[in-house]
Each structure stands twice: as structure tokens, then as C-alpha cells.
Amino acid sequence: MANILVVDDEMGIRELLSEILYDEGHVVMLAENATQARAARNKSRPDLVLLDIWMPDTDGVTLLKEWALNGQLTMPVVMMSGHASIDTAVEATRIGALDFLEKPITLQKLLHTVQQGLLRSTPPDINKVVNQQMGTGQTAAKTYAPTDATPTITPTQHNPSETSPTAEINVASSMPPHLSPSALELSKLSLELPLREARDCFERIYFEYHLQQENANITRVAEKTGLERTHLYRKLKQLNIAISKANKK
Numbered sequence: 001m002a003n004i005l006v007v008d009d010e011m012g013i014r015e016l017l018s019e020i021l022y023d024e025g026h027v028v029m030l031a032e033n034a035t036q037a038r039a040a041r042n043k044s045r046p047d048l049v050l051l052d053i054w055m056p057d058t059d060g061v062t063l064l065k066e067w068a069l070n071g072q073l074t075m076p077v078v079m080m081s082g083h084a085s086i087d088t089a090v091e092a093t094r095i096g097a098l099d100f101l102e103k104p105i106t107l108q109k110l111l112h113t114v115q116q117g118l119l120r121s122t123p124p125d126i127n128k129v130v131n132q133q134m135g136t137g138q139t140a141a142k143t144y145a146p147t148d149a150t151p152t153i154t155p156t157q158h159n160p161s162e163t164s165p166t167a168e169i170n171v172a173s174s175m176p177p178h179l180s181p182s183a184l185e186l187s188k189l190s191l192e193l194p195l196r197e198a199r200d201c202f203e204r205i206y207f208e209y210h211l212q213q214e215n216a217n218i219t220r221v222a223e224k225t226g227l228e229r230t231h232l233y234r235k236l237k238q239l240n241i242a243i244s245k246a247n248k249k
Contacts, residue, residue, distance in 0.1 A: 002118050005029045005046035007037040007063075008080065009055045013103070017050060019231050020110065023238070025199060034058035041067070046075055048117045050101070053081035053088060061092050068096050076117040080105065204239045216243045 006017045018028045031037040053060040067073045079092045082103030089100040185205045214220040222232045
């Protein structure tokens with residue numbers, strides 16, 4: 001699971017990419033312009049950014065260059081556009097973009113590009129490129145490599161030597177008495193399940209709990225869980241959760 005920032009001024013594109021990436025198990029942050037993208041990047045330090053080129057306030061290439069000059073290009077960035085020229089795509093790549101997705105984006109291409117991006121531990125070294133574009137022989141003010149303050153996105157790897165083979169997490173033993181039904185179900189969740197199956201079990205308990213708390217009011221549940229209504233409906237259908245039944249529990 002990774003934190004992915006989607007930056008696009010078209011709401012339909014943002015929602016579509018969000019649903020696809022969420023279904024793949026990622027945490028998705030959305031921004032509709034460069035201002036929101038800057039705030040999201042500084043607050044959450046995404047593992048990957050999908051960045052639209054043409055935006056109303058600041059275009060994606062300019063924002064990419066800004067991150068590079070400020071030493072903030074510590075995550076892979078994939079540019080997106082349906083109207084960009086080859087020269088624009090090449091320029092973005094020279095600045096430090098990992099790849100370029102042409103709209104309309106196919107599902108296979110999106111998932112492949114995201115997977116490749118998340119395997120990248122550090123962005124390309126673009127000091128030389130930026131210096132050339134600045135037209136000086138001076139060293140850039142920042143070195144565009146991750147520091148202690150800006151962690152890399154190296155995928156987490158399990159080291160068997162660091163964990164006892166008999167180590168377990170006893171969820172039930174850490175639960176307080178007089179648990180709610182949802183908490184009891186959660187305490188019985190087996191950690192031996194495959195990740196996707198375990199995640200589905202958790203999400204089913206999670207959404208059933210919020211549906212019960214909000215009397216199956218989809219608007220309030222969407223606000224509580226931070227999902228768009230259409231995304232919420234799709235998730236409930238995927239998990240085979242009937243809204244009326246959840247309300248009666």
C-alpha cells in the first residue's frame with residue numbers, strides 16, 4: 001500500500017483514478033491545482049505523484065521544476081496530459097519526471113506505470129539538467145536527493161532475521177471488555193489471511209460499523225470515511241454490503 005497524490009483539474013479524472021488506485025489498496029490524495037498539490041506534498045509526503053500538465057493556475061511542468069529547484073522532488077512523478085507535445089513530455093522527463101501517461105489512460109498502462117514508479121527508491125539526478133536550463137555553471141542551491149527530513153520511498157522489505165518466527169499479534173488480548181459487535185468481529189480477524197482478503201474483511205467491518213452509526217445515511221457515511229458517494233456505493237457493492245441490512249444490525 002502506498003500514498004499516491006493525484007493532481008488534475010478535471011474532477012472526473014480525479015475520481016476515476018482515485019477509485020482504481022483505491023481498489024488496488026493504495027491511499028489516494030486528490031488535488032485540483034498546483035496550490036493544493038503543494039500543500040498535499042508538504043503534508044503527506046506522497047510515495048508517487050500523478051501530475052496533470054495543463055492546469056489553470058500553474059502548469060504541471062512548472063510545478064515539477066519548482067519541486068526540483070527546491071529539493072522537493074523526493075518522489076517519482078508521472079506526468080499526464082491529453083494534449084501535450086512530444087517536446088513537453090521530453091522536457092518533463094529531463095527535469096525529473098519518471099514517465100508520461102497520455103489521456104485517455106488505459107487501466108493496464110496506469111497500473112504498470114504506478115507499479116514501476118513505486119519500485120523507484122530515488123528520483124533521477126537532475127542537478128546537471130537544472131543547471132543547464134539555468135544557463136550557469138553554478139551548483140544548484142539544493143541537491144535533489146532525499147535527506148533525513150524527506151524519507152525515500154524504498155518499498156518496505158521483510159527481513160526474517162529481524163522478527164522472531166514465533167512472533168504474533170494477539171488482537172483480542174489487547175481489546176477492552178464489553179466490546180461492540182464490530183470490535184468483536186475485528187478482534188477475530190485472522191492475520192494468517194492473504195493481504196487482499198484480510199483487507200476486504202477489515203473494510204467490510206469498517207463500513208458496516210459506519211453504516212450502523214449513521215443509520216445507513218450514505219451522505220454522512222461518505223463524509224465520515226472521506227470517500228465520494230459514487231466511490232462509496234462502488235465499494236459497498238464490491239464488499240457485498242446491503243445498505244438496508246447493515247442498518248438493521
